[in-house]
Amino acid sequence: MEEVKKKIVKMGDEVVQYFLERDGKDISLNIKEDSEHYYLQAKSDVYISEYELEEIFSNYKIHRDLEYDFFWELVGENSEEAELELLFMLADDTKISYEDNILEFNIRVDK
Structure with a gap:
């Protein structure tokens, strides 16, 4: 599997874990791809x-930090909450919204 797809898998895993640790209900994860x-x-x-x-x-709505591209494979290895912050550092764009108890993360990763 190519490197960017592995990043997407880890990001999805960490975001779902974040919701589960907070007793989230009706958790959904959707991944789309274009060219x-x-x-x-x-x-x-x-x-x-x-x-x-x-x-x-x-803390989490952070711009991409290219230095973290070297260490992304370590994300998720110790299940600490700070891992979510690292994932957003790997993203090229992040939008976060919270309305009527619905927390939503929209993350874009360039190929």
């Missing part, structure tokens, strides 16, 4: 406190 990008959409009915929501928007 230039992969799109990962994950959402769940989950309660997020104001503090945690602020943490998500300030």
